[in-house]
Amino acid sequence: MKLPFSIDLKNKVAVITGAGGVLCSVFAEAIAACGAKVALLDLNEAAAETVAERIRNSGGEAIAVKTNCLEKDSIEAAKIAVDKAFGPCDILINGAGGNNPRASTDDETFSPEILEKADGKNFFNLSADGFRFVFDLNVTAAVLTTQVFALDMAKAGSGNIINISSMNAYRPLTKIPAYSSAKAAVSNLTQWLAVHFAGTGIRVNAIAPGFFCTNQNKALLFNDDGTPTARTGKILAATPMHRFGESEELLGGLLFLLSDKAAGFVTGVVLPIDGGFSAYSGV
16 A cells, blocks of 8 residues: 555554444555554454455455444454454554434425425434434444553553544534534544543544545435436535545545654644535635
């Protein structure tokens, strides 16, 4: 993998949740290219193993561990596997997350006619279980994973935690109230953890990506014939660079935050990487 710049992560052990996904798989390969031993945690073990195999074929060290980040017992079992293979965790990236259709509305804004749709999804009939699932997937999972893996960091007096927030934390998107509020909570949790662990040598920061095309949102961004959806038109119109980001364009920010030399005094930061989306007023 060609990196924007390289940092020395030799003898470091990195644990990445959601590591089989589009963005976190790129993170895993970049961190491995810097010399770290990488544990890829994902409920989809096959996807994580595919990435781990690429890393091993490139000369790196990596394992895939099937993990349900909503169950602490599963995370603790993953920690046992990581400790056995590589030793205690030095770097934790809480990448597990996402949205769910059960917590999304059909329409961007409310009108009385919406209530007449027999099978429509609106704010008033959103599933509480769906909303809770999305919040847990993004926030509770990060809490549980940090509880399990950061304890060794606290005892050792050093460590690095990076959470994955979103532009939704700054400006909530229509139709996805659970995801937007959950990512806002991730940003707040990042700052809370940064203060809580400041005296232990653990730094805690977050990356807030703008719009990147992933497996989760591809159907929302492009029609079956490959043409952009109306939602894509709105997104690009509100992004001054007028394009989606490429996964590799997150690596500069990631590696900066991981570098104790470059970012040793940086903690509690939520770094936007968004093509100018958060800065644009629409005028």
